[in-house]
Amino acid sequence: MSSPSNHVAVEITRYLAVQPLFRGINDDDLARIVDQGCSLVRVPRCRNLFSAGDICDSLHIVITGRIKVFALAANGSEKVLELIGPGQSLGESAIFNDKRHGFSALSLSDSLLLRIPKAALVAQIGRDPNFSLRLLAQASQRIQNLLHDVESYCLHSGLQRVVGFLLKGQSDESCAPARPRTVSLPVSKATIASRLSLTPEYFSRVLRELEDEGLIQISRRDIHILQPRELASYTLQ
Template sequence: MEKNKIKVQTFLARVPLFNSMGAEELSRIALGTTELRIERGGTIFQRGDDCVGFHQVVYGQVKLAFTSLAGGEKVIELIGPGQSFGEALMFMGSPYIVSAQATEDTLLLHVAKPAIYREIHADPEFACKMLAGLSQRMHSLMCDMESFSLRSGTQRVAGYLLKELHEEADGELTLPATKAVLASRLNLTPEHFSRILAELSTQQLITFKGRKIHILDVPALRRCAA
């Protein structure tokens, strides 16, 4: 039991929200924290389930999505290591409005609401960090809405590829999810997404095979995204 507690504290210390906390604060948070290991394709929660805390991704990836009665899916967000989800609904006391599924083997920390409320009451700085995280998420969603409304499909795909590209990667990147999932995330059909990749390849801006993308001309791709 003690071994598991120390392990949870180690994970918590790596989380941006908690990385300024000392051992005592981490111990309190650990008391309300549960490890969840989800295999690829596993469901974490469904729309309508009660939200009694929030999740933090230690490793792996989580897909947040709406699902229609006909089985159609709209991906809202892909959550990776170091990112969290569920904070806003936790504070609102509302059930989940999306479903969450692991797109690869994933380790999550679920921090229960009472543990968070204790720290907010004890440390105003902690409350400020949570507000900053929620504000950043809201800003990101607003940027997505602007992109979906005002930018073409090619601009969205080019911008996404540039966002995923790391400078040290020498033009190489690996898509973090299937093309169907990314197409939904960018508000495109899978066919449209594939067609845009093909067009960018024809223009000799990228080459691709499966999830592997090689950006041949970063400045030109930036012009496509503008």
């Protein structure tokens, strides 16, 4: 496996060193990881990073941009499973058990990712057992997030899911921020609706209802939360 050129290696090392997973690793080990085939991957908007069934042989960390992880039903309908942004990763769930990707990933904007081959990760685990604990913690957090999503889909109404999204998971009045603030939708409303297991029409209808109640104000992709505490308690009425 060829090593990146000097200039590219320096750039990759710089990106690698600031990622939480690799923070604290000494310079020699960072250089070894980079030399084992790490690369920067530029993915244009609306281009697949990988598809369901592809071999998973690398971990990808998003540097800039946003990636949609999704599944396709037999009838062609799409379910958005995750929206991956800067600092987040893809691939840890399949890379170590020799499984193929179970889902597809598509860039929602021009994106830059750091690709780290499985061999480089395995070698670092051998040198530093604490690194394996960080990998386990990261994978565990991913699983917890997905379980939380399943709980939300099964136990929370569509209205509760929308309010929870706007308040970033804060679902009760005591936890809701008191001051007005603005949520800028990172992707289209249709994508967010799919992420929340809602139809785009229902998602828009709930937003209009909240706006009619004077709880939010919508300005394209900016949603101004005018009364956060009242918004949090609105689902209890």
